[in-house]
Amino acid sequence: MATILVIAPAYEGHVGRTSLELLGGARRIGEARGMEVVAALLGKGAGAAASQMWQYGVKRVYVADHPSILLGELEAFYLASLEACRAANPGVVLLLADSVGREVGPRLAHRLGGGIVTECIDVQAGQDGEVTFLRPVYGGKAIATYRLVNFPVVVTVKPHTMEVPAEMPVSGETIPLELSMDPEGLKTRVLEVVSEEVTGVKLEDAPVVVGGGRGIGGPEGFQLLGELARLLKGAVGASRPPADAGWVPPTWQIGQTGKTIRPDLYIAVGISGATQHIAGVSGAKVVVAINKDPEAPIFKVAHLGVVADYRKVIPPLIQKIKEIVGT
Amino acid sequence: MEIVVCLKQIVDPEIPASEFRLDPVTKRQIRGSHALVISTYDENALEVALQLKEKQGGKVTAVTIGEEQATEALRKALAMGADSAVLISDPPLLEADDLGKARVLARAIRKLTTPDLILCGCESADWVSRIVGPFLAEELGLPCVTFGTRIEPRDGKIVVRRIVEDGYHLVEAALPAVVTIASDETNTPRLPKVRDIMAAVKKPITLLRMADLGIEPGSLKEMEGRIVLQDVAIPVREARCEFIEGDTPEEQAERLVLRLKELKVI
Numbered sequence: 001m002a003t004i005l006v007i008a009p010a011y012e013g014h015v016g017r018t019s020l021e022l023l024g025g026a027r028r029i030g031e032a033r034g035m036e037v038v039a040a041l042l043g044k045g046a047g048a049a050a051s052q053m054w055q056y057g058v059k060r061v062y063v064a065d066h067p068s069i070l071l072g073e074l075e076a077f078y079l080a081s082l083e084a085c086r087a088a089n090p091g092v093v094l095l096l097a098d099s100v101g102r103e104v105g106p107r108l109a110h111r112l113g114g115g116i117v118t119e120c121i122d123v124q125a126g127q128d129g130e131v132t133f134l135r136p137v138y139g140g141k142a143i144a145t146y147r148l149v150n151f152p153v154v155v156t157v158k159p160h161t162m163e164v165p166a167e168m169p170v171s172g173e174t175i176p177l178e179l180s181m182d183p184e185g186l187k188t189r190v191l192e193v194v195s196e197e198v199t200g201v202k203l204e205d206a207p208v209v210v211g212g213g214r215g216i217g218g219p220e221g222f223q224l225l226g227e228l229a230r231l232l233k234g235a236v237g238a239s240r241p242p243a244d245a246g247w248v249p250p251t252w253q254i255g256q257t258g259k260t261i262r263p264d265l266y267i268a269v270g271i272s273g274a275t276q277h278i279a280g281v282s283g284a285k286v287v288v289a290i291n292k293d294p295e296a297p298i299f300k301v302a303h304l305g306v307v308a309d310y311r312k313v314i315p316p317l318i319q320k321i322k323e324i325v326g327t
Numbered sequence: 328m329e330i331v332v333c334l335k336q337i338v339d340p341e342i343p344a345s346e347f348r349l350d351p352v353t354k355r356q357i358r359g360s361h362a363l364v365i366s367t368y369d370e371n372a373l374e375v376a377l378q379l380k381e382k383q384g385g386k387v388t389a390v391t392i393g394e395e396q397a398t399e400a401l402r403k404a405l406a407m408g409a410d411s412a413v414l415i416s417d418p419p420l421l422e423a424d425d426l427g428k429a430r431v432l433a434r435a436i437r438k439l440t441t442p443d444l445i446l447c448g449c450e451s452a453d454w455v456s457r458i459v460g461p462f463l464a465e466e467l468g469l470p471c472v473t474f475g476t477r478i479e480p481r482d483g484k485i486v487v488r489r490i491v492e493d494g495y496h497l498v499e500a501a502l503p504a505v506v507t508i509a510s511d512e513t514n515t516p517r518l519p520k521v522r523d524i525m526a527a528v529k530k531p532i533t534l535l536r537m538a539d540l541g542i543e544p545g546s547l548k549e550m551e552g553r554i555v556l557q558d559v560a561i562p563v564r565e566a567r568c569e570f571i572e573g574d575t576p577e578e579q580a581e582r583l584v585l586r587l588k589e590l591k592v593i
């Protein structure tokens with residue numbers, strides 16, 4: 001009997017919250033098709049995370065606890081994923097469309113016969129067992145719907161687009177995966193892991209995000225946005241031009257090629273509102289746009305709009321927040 | 328270093344949403360009067376290739392699957408500094424899925440050269456699948472690194488700066504390898520000068536048909552056995568913007584803060 005297989009990294013027993021979101025989509029397909037949801041946790045020390053899967057109703061947890069499966073070692077991750085597929089006989093394989101899944105997902109799909117939907121933002125499963133996957137195309141200007149025809153297929157899911165499902169604890173089992181992997185034989189190898197220092201809250205978890213665009217004009221303007229963000233206990237992000245110009249690190253980029261965020265409040269400053277940018281913020285509850293051009297497309301998607309030069313309006317905004325809300 | 332860059336010609340991806348039209352039958356974008364361009368990150372990939380060539384010597388070949396008009400994209404690649412270009416064009420190829428495209432590219436690359444490095448964009452700017460690069464690596468049985476922005480040759484291998492969520496990884500790969508390229512400040516595509524554009528006219532463009540590659544049209548759409556594209560639709564956006572007015576920026580700022588407080592988001 002084919003299964004729905006969720007594959008997640010679990011280095012040192014840590015499973016990211018976004019990986020749990022995959023279980024939401026998996027459960028929907030599983031219920032529509034009457035198929036069991038199973039999980040594969042891959043990484044050195046992954047075994048410790050199995051109980052977390054049981055908590056969400058996943059009884060069978062395959063574990064590849066191997067010293068070569070370290071952060072960023074995607075060749076090892078790929079080989080372990082193949083082994084998980086051999087063991088779990090999946091009809092559908094779900095991975096996050098993050099830096100791991102976007103590399104491993106397509107390679108895995110190729111090996112399994114080519115069925116794949118990438119960058120999925122929603123899974124729909126009908127009473128009749130029909131399963132469809134939605135994803136943005138044409139830079140977010142359109143949404144494509146793909147229908148599942150035959151197993152197996154790989155689906156990569158955009159982080160922060162699905163809900164972590166309700167807990168329903170079961171007593172589960174751990175099934176170790178036997179890997180014959182020669183660390184010396186791996187085709188790629190990580191020489192260095194460079195993580196940026198984050199002061200304050202991480203962009204993808206922040207309840208408030210201040211995003212700056214080309215209109216900010218240079219790295220200095222981002223200092224001002226940083227001040228505003230700190231005051232609101234939020235984080236600063238950017239559109240693509242500031243990242244491409246090196247005003248901010250590439251990891252600050254929000255949008256199609258960058259991060260997907262779901263803050264309560266997103267303040268877009270000097271950003272015109274291209275669909276590729278909006279693709280990353282459509283989950284925000286309230287979007288405020290500050291732009292000097294009243295015709296900017298951002299005002300078609302923002303809830304609140306301020307037509308102004310940001311240099312003139314941000315300083316009093318900081319002042320008023322201090323006065324009215326406090327720090 | 329022998330470098331192949333796979334590039335795709337697409338309709339300008341930066342047109343406003345209000346000008347975007349879909350053909351209800353083919354489910355593809357209607358071009359209208361919009362410009363055709365090289366897909367965004369494919370130009371970054373070309374830039375990375377050209378910088379490597381400048382440092383190391385070697386040759387850069389641009390390859391595309393497209394219609395006759397894709398010659399223009401190849402001319403631009405030649406003007407930017409590629410040494411030669413290959414157009415793979417045949418009507419059945421218009422229907423090819425990502426697996427079909429990867430197979431065709433793999434065959435063409437094998438037929439024409441023995442590359443050390445094959446570069447793709449990290450995502451095509453129209454379809455944004457992020458599939459063709461890794462598929463191509465699998466077709467050729469080569470190491471694959473995605474979302475690289477910089478490539479350093481080192482001891483007969485390469486070290487790729489791969490962008491990840493919280494920073495980057497330096498990944499070593501044996502050659503030949505397939506790398507997909509994302510943008511950063513070091514790979515902003517160069518603008519060809521008039522002299523380069525003139526010189527490009529004399530550079531060779533090879534045309535390949537499916538028969539040259541020994542590929543049967545039937546093998547171009549195998550993914551449909553698993554997954555079928557059912558529909559493409561333009562989403563409706565219903566947000567109505569409430570403008571915060573005021574005679575001075577101070578007034579606007581104050582009203583905005585009060586409104587945000589009312590909405591309980593600050």
Ligand SMILES: Cc1cc2nc3c(=O)[nH]c(=O)nc-3n(C[C@H](O)[C@H](O)[C@H](O)COP(=O)(O)OP(=O)(O)OC[C@H]3O[C@@H](n4cnc5c(N)ncnc54)[C@H](O)[C@@H]3O)c2cc1C
Binds near residue numbers: 216242
């Ligand atoms: C394949 C692909 C992927 C992409 N991925 C992404 C992505 O992940 N993220 C992303 O953001 N973009 C992405 N883009 C780029 C996107 O299409 C736009 O080009 C980009 O978002 C524009 O950035 P911007 O709004 O900052 O700049 P612009 O479009 O140049 O807008 C600048 C705005 O600032 C305003 N302004 C100028 N000065 C001031 C001032 N003093 N005060 C107030 N306002 C001012 C102007 O009125 C203007 O509206 C992608 C594009 C492609 C083709």
Ligand SMILES: Nc1ncnc2c1ncn2[C@@H]1O[C@H](COP(=O)(O)O)[C@@H](O)[C@H]1O
Binds near residue numbers: 336390451452
């Ligand atoms: N028709 C094509 N011809 C040549 N290369 C292509 C073609 N389609 C896609 N590619 C390459 O594959 C990359 C990723 O495309 P995609 O999988 O559609 O996101 C592109 O950036 C190109 O480098």
